[in-house]
Amino acid sequence: MPRFSHYEAALGSQLFEKVKNCRVLMVGAGGIGCELLKNLVMSGFNQIELVDLDTIDLSNLNRQFLFQKQHIKKSKAQVARESALKFNPNANIVAHHANIKDPQFSIEWFKSFDIVMNALDNLDARRHVNTMCLVANIPLIESGSEGYLGQVTIIKKGETECYECQPKPTRKTYPVCTIRSTPSSPIHCIVWAKSYLFNQLFGIPEEEDEELDKELNDENADEIANLKAETLALKRIREAMGSQDYPKIVFQKIFNDDINRLLIMEDMWKTRKQPVPLVYEELEKLKDTESQMDQTTNSNTLRDQRLWSLTENFSIFLESIKRLSTQLLAEKMTNPDASLTFDKDDIDAMDFITATSNLRARIFGIEEKTKFQVKAMAGNIIPAIATTNAIVAGMIVMQAFKVLNGDLNECKTVYCSPDRRPKSILSELLNKPNPDCSVCQSVHVTLNVNVKKATLRDFLKEVIQGHDEDEEDVCEVSVEEGGRIIYDVEYDDNLDVTFEKLNITDGKMVKVTPESEDDEKYPTVFAISHRETFESPNTWFHIDGDITSRSRTQVNSNAHKRKLDDSEIDPQEESSRKRPAVIENEVIVQDDDLIMTEDGPQRLIVID
Structure with a gap:
C-alpha cells in the first residue's frame, strides 16, 4: 500500500x-x-x-x-x-x-x-x-x-x-525614578540589575539624562540630580575594572553609598519603608559561617531553585563581577570598543543579575527570588x-x-485554551479587513526600477505625478522606507539622490502617503524590484499593478454570516478580548x- x-x-x-x-x-x-x-x-x-x-x-x-x-x-x-x-x-x-x-x-x-x-x-x-x-x-x-x-x-x-x-x-511602563530610587517589587530590582547596572559596568551605558529630565519637577529635583551623580560615579568606577578591589568598590558604591544618599532625602520616606544599606565588612565576617551552614542544610536542593542566603548573594555577586570583568578585559585586548550584552543562558551574567537584584531587594524589604525565577523574568521566558x-x-x-x-x-480563527471554555479547541469566524488599517488597505504594487540610475525626483515625477516634465510643482506626499522619512513637503534633501544611494534596493518597501485629509486616499506601497533595462529608453520605471486604485474595503459584520456551532465564538461577543x-x-x-x-x-x- x-x-x-x-x-x-x-x-x-x-x-x-x-x-x-x-x-x-x-x-x-x-x-x-x-x-x-x-x-x-x-x-x-x-x-x-x-x-x-x-x-x-x-x-x-x-x-x-x-x-x-x-x-x-x-x-x-x-x-x-x-x-x-x-x-x-x-x-x-x-x-x-x-x-x-x-x-x-x-x-x-x-x-x-x-x-x-x-x-x-x-x-x-x-x-x-x-x-x-x-x-x-x-x-x-x-x-x-x-x-x-x-x-x-x-x-x-x-x-x-x-x-x-x-x-x-x-504595554505597562515604569518611570526611571521608580526603578532607580523607589523599587517596590522584585521585577523593579531585576530591571535595575539587568538594564541599568549590567550595562553601566559591562555593556554600553544608556544615555538616560533626557528621560530623567522628562520626569523632572519641583518635588523630585534633588532625586534627579542624585541619579545623574550616581551614573557619573559608576562611569568613573568602571575605569578601575581589573583591579583586586574592583568588586568591593562597586559593592560599596551601589549598596551603601547610593542608599545613604537616598536616605538623606527624608521626604521620600515619609510614606515608604526606608531602605537599609549593606555593609561590606559585616557581610565579609558572616560569609564563612553561613556558607558552611548552607552546605549542610541545602545540599539536597538544586542551587538555582532555592533562595540564596544574604551572604551567598554577597559571595556570588563578588565572584560574578570578577568573572565578567575578566571576560570583558580579554575582549578589549583585541577590540578596544568591546562590550558585553546580557544573555539569559550566560551563567556569569545570570549569577550577577540574580545576586545583584536580591541584594537590592534585601535593602528595600522586597521579596527575593531564586535564580530560576530571575532567569524567567529577566530573560523574557514564558514557559x-x-x-x-x-x-x-x-x-x-x-x-x-x-x-x-x-x-x-470554512476557515476559522482557532484557539487552544485549557480553562476558558468547556472545550479546549475554540473557533470563531474570520473577520473582514479593518477599513482603517493602514497596511492591508494600502495599494500594493511592484515597482521595477533601475536603482542605480533612478533618483527620488524621477520617481516623484514619473510615477507619483505621472509626468516627467521640468515642473517645480510640490509633490504633496510623504515617502517612507523602513520607518525612515525619505521625502515630504518640508524635507526635499534627497530629491537628486539615486535609489541605491538611499539604500532603497531590491526587496525594499517604499510607502507613499498622500498629504491629504481625504480619508478615502490610502497609502501606496511599492515593492522595489531592480531592473537594469526597460523597453523605453526614456524611463527607469515599470509598474506591475494599478496605483490609481484607492477603494475602501467595505466591511459588513453580518456578511457571509452563518449559524455558529457549539465550539465557535461570535466575533462580536468576543470583541472586548481584542481591545488593547x-x-x-x-x-x-x-x-x-x-x-x-x-x-x-x-x-x-x-x-x-
Missing part, C-alpha cells in the same frame, strides 16, 4: 494532488516550526522551503524535538531539514539559514509559493511577512503559542483581516509547552487543507525600552 494512500482516501484525490504539488514557505523552525515541518512531510507536502535565522540552544531541546544535544550552535533550519527528511526522505525541503527580511527573499520569490505558514517568535518578522504576503497576494497562515494558549488564523488579501488590523496591547505547539501545528495543517481546496469560507489591554507581566523601562516579556496572549503576538 502506498505510504500516503490513507491521506488520499481522506482528502480525496483532487485535494491530495494539490497537497503534493503545493509550494509551501515555512518561516520559523522553533517550537511550533519543528512540529509543523514534521506534520507537513508526513501529510504529503513535498515542496517546502524553510527560513530561520537562529541557531540551536540548549534551552530549545525540551520542546523542539527535531534537535538534539549534538546540534547545539548549529542552524535550526538546516538541522530541522535533516531531521524531517528522516520522516519522509522523498520530500524536497530547501533550508535557508537567513533573515526573512533579507533582500534575497523578494516579492517575486514570495509569489512563487502557493501558501505561507508563520511559526515566528517576534513582532517585527510577523509584520514583514504579513506585508509581503499582502503584496504578493499569497494566503498566510499565522500562528502562536504561549504556555497552554495557542492560536491559528488565516490572512488573505481583501478577504480577511491582516496581522495589523487589530491594535496591539498597551513553553510542547503539547500546545503540537496542537497548534496540527491546526495549521488542517487550515492549509481548506485553503488549498478553495474553502476559505495592559499586560500585567510586561515591563518596559522608559529610558531604554527594555521589554521584560514578549507581547502577551493577544491577537497573534503570543510566541513560542
Whole structure:
C-alpha cells in the first residue's frame, strides 16, 4: 500500500494532488516550526522551503524535538531539514539559514509559493511577512503559542483581516525614578540589575539624562540630580575594572553609598519603608559561617531553585563581577570598543543579575527570588509547552487543507485554551479587513526600477505625478522606507539622490502617503524590484499593478454570516478580548525600552 494512500482516501484525490504539488514557505523552525515541518512531510507536502535565522540552544531541546544535544550552535533550519527528511526522505525541503527580511527573499520569490505558514517568535518578522504576503497576494497562515494558549488564523488579501488590523496591547511602563530610587517589587530590582547596572559596568551605558529630565519637577529635583551623580560615579568606577578591589568598590558604591544618599532625602520616606544599606565588612565576617551552614542544610536542593542566603548573594555577586570583568578585559585586548550584552543562558551574567537584584531587594524589604525565577523574568521566558505547539501545528495543517481546496469560507480563527471554555479547541469566524488599517488597505504594487540610475525626483515625477516634465510643482506626499522619512513637503534633501544611494534596493518597501485629509486616499506601497533595462529608453520605471486604485474595503459584520456551532465564538461577543489591554507581566523601562516579556496572549503576538 502506498505510504500516503490513507491521506488520499481522506482528502480525496483532487485535494491530495494539490497537497503534493503545493509550494509551501515555512518561516520559523522553533517550537511550533519543528512540529509543523514534521506534520507537513508526513501529510504529503513535498515542496517546502524553510527560513530561520537562529541557531540551536540548549534551552530549545525540551520542546523542539527535531534537535538534539549534538546540534547545539548549529542552524535550526538546516538541522530541522535533516531531521524531517528522516520522516519522509522523498520530500524536497530547501533550508535557508537567513533573515526573512533579507533582500534575497523578494516579492517575486514570495509569489512563487502557493501558501505561507508563520511559526515566528517576534513582532517585527510577523509584520514583514504579513506585508509581503499582502503584496504578493499569497494566503498566510499565522500562528502562536504561549504556555497552554495557542492560536491559528488565516490572512488573505481583501478577504480577511491582516496581522495589523487589530491594535496591539498597551504595554505597562515604569518611570526611571521608580526603578532607580523607589523599587517596590522584585521585577523593579531585576530591571535595575539587568538594564541599568549590567550595562553601566559591562555593556554600553544608556544615555538616560533626557528621560530623567522628562520626569523632572519641583518635588523630585534633588532625586534627579542624585541619579545623574550616581551614573557619573559608576562611569568613573568602571575605569578601575581589573583591579583586586574592583568588586568591593562597586559593592560599596551601589549598596551603601547610593542608599545613604537616598536616605538623606527624608521626604521620600515619609510614606515608604526606608531602605537599609549593606555593609561590606559585616557581610565579609558572616560569609564563612553561613556558607558552611548552607552546605549542610541545602545540599539536597538544586542551587538555582532555592533562595540564596544574604551572604551567598554577597559571595556570588563578588565572584560574578570578577568573572565578567575578566571576560570583558580579554575582549578589549583585541577590540578596544568591546562590550558585553546580557544573555539569559550566560551563567556569569545570570549569577550577577540574580545576586545583584536580591541584594537590592534585601535593602528595600522586597521579596527575593531564586535564580530560576530571575532567569524567567529577566530573560523574557514564558514557559513553553510542547503539547500546545503540537496542537497548534496540527491546526495549521488542517487550515492549509481548506485553503488549498478553495474553502476559505470554512476557515476559522482557532484557539487552544485549557480553562476558558468547556472545550479546549475554540473557533470563531474570520473577520473582514479593518477599513482603517493602514497596511492591508494600502495599494500594493511592484515597482521595477533601475536603482542605480533612478533618483527620488524621477520617481516623484514619473510615477507619483505621472509626468516627467521640468515642473517645480510640490509633490504633496510623504515617502517612507523602513520607518525612515525619505521625502515630504518640508524635507526635499534627497530629491537628486539615486535609489541605491538611499539604500532603497531590491526587496525594499517604499510607502507613499498622500498629504491629504481625504480619508478615502490610502497609502501606496511599492515593492522595489531592480531592473537594469526597460523597453523605453526614456524611463527607469515599470509598474506591475494599478496605483490609481484607492477603494475602501467595505466591511459588513453580518456578511457571509452563518449559524455558529457549539465550539465557535461570535466575533462580536468576543470583541472586548481584542481591545488593547495592559499586560500585567510586561515591563518596559522608559529610558531604554527594555521589554521584560514578549507581547502577551493577544491577537497573534503570543510566541513560542
